[in-house]
Amino acid sequence: xxxxxVALPSMRVSYEAGALHEDSLADTWHEQLQRWFDDAIxxxxxxxxxxxxxxxxxxxxxxxxxxxxxxxxxxxxxxxTNYTSNKSHDLKATRVAAATFPWxxxxxxxxxxxxxxxxxxxxxxEYWAERPRGSQLGAWASPQSRVVNGxxxxxxxxxxxxxxxxxxxxxxxxPHWGGWRxxxxxxxxxxxxxxxxxxxxxxxxxxxxxxxxxxxP
Numbered sequence: 001x002x003x004x005x006v007a008l009p010s011m012r013v014s015y016e017a018g019a020l021h022e023d024s025l026a027d028t029w030h031e032q033l034q035r036w037f038d039d040a041i042x043x044x045x046x047x048x049x050x051x052x053x054x055x056x057x058x059x060x061x062x063x064x065x066x067x068x069x070x071x072x073x074x075x076x077x078x079x080x081t082n083y084t085s086n087k088s089h090d091l092k093a094t095r096v097a098a099a100t101f102p103w104x105x106x107x108x109x110x111x112x113x114x115x116x117x118x119x120x121x122x123x124x125x126e127y128w129a130e131r132p133r134g135s136q137l138g139a140w141a142s143p144q145s146r147v148v149n150g151x152x153x154x155x156x157x158x159x160x161x162x163x164x165x166x167x168x169x170x171x172x173x174x175p176h177w178g179g180w181r182x183x184x185x186x187x188x189x190x191x192x193x194x195x196x197x198x199x200x201x202x203x204x205x206x207x208x209x210x211x212x213x214x215x216x217p
Contacts, residue, residue, distance in 0.1 A: 015192025017107040020199035022212060029187040029203035029210065030074050033110060036189065040103050051099040051112075053079065055090035063090065069101070070127055076183040077112050078119055080127060082144035083176050091116050097182050107192035112184045114205075119179035128173045136171040137161050188215070 026032040040048035049069040056062045063086065071078040077099060081088060091097060098113040128136065141158040148154055165171050185205040192198050198217040203210045 013107075014194055015107045015198065016194055018191055019193060020189060020191035020201055022201065022214065025189075025201060025212065028074065029184065030072055032189060032203075033072060033187070036103070036106075036108060036110060037101075039106060040101075040108075043105055045103060045105045048101075048103065051077075051079075051101045053087065054098045054100075055087050056094055057090050058093045063087070067099075069099075070179070076114065076117075076181040078123070078179050078181045080124070080177070080179045082139065082142070082174075083118075083178055085144040087145075088180070091180060097180075099182060109190045111186075111188040111190070112182055113186040114182050114184035117181050117183060119181050121173075121178070124178040125173055127179065128177075129170075133171060137165065139177050140165075140171070140174050193217075 026035055037048060047068070050066050051069050052064050053067045054062060054064045065087065067079045067081065067087075069077055069079055079099075095115055096113075097116050098111065100112075101110040103109060131139075137158060141161045142154060143157075184203075186202065188200060188202040190198060190200050196217060200215040200217055202213045202215055204213055
């Protein structure tokens with residue numbers, strides 16, 4: 001029996017959950033992001049701090065992956081990772097990135113774009129101390145983005161790390177691990193609307209101030 005084909009061209013949703021107007025925006029992009037983040041939490045969306053991080057290598061080949069935002073303020077949006085990973089190699093080479101919060105359950109998304117910088121060692125240590133011990137050990141065990149010879153190789157590496165730090169009260173931060181901050185020059189807030197006439201309001205850095213602009217959908 002042949003499986004029924006999904007009619008992809010006809011799949012669509014009418015976005016009628018809300019609207020976004022200039023007079024309802026917060027004064028700053030990070031205050032507006034906090035408002036929408038609070039809404040995502042209240043709506044019990046799955047992992048509301050998940051964001052799709054886009055980078056490119058020196059030749060311009062793009063990559064994207066989902067990471068978890070671990071903080072944001074007027075300085076930018078922060079996530080943590082292995083500094084020897086593919087994403088970190090891209091960031092070291094180009095010094096720019098973009099990230100999207102896909103809050104589909106609210107028919108919203110937020111796009112952040114800008115230059116990147118490593119967070120301070122103090123910020124990394126503060127966040128590291130909040131991670132579960134298992135996640136700390138995993139960060140030591142995994143040679144992120146490298147080819148490994150099967151799942152067993154990862155488990156053997158973790159077993160070795162567990163023996164190494166078995167008696168330690170605290171697991172130290174690996175020297176190859178830490179945070180990145182996207183320092184945005186562009187933050188777009190997108191609200192789905194009927195007939196694909198979506199609301200797109202953008203905060204754009206203009207020298208020492210931020211301009212707010214409406215973009216056509």
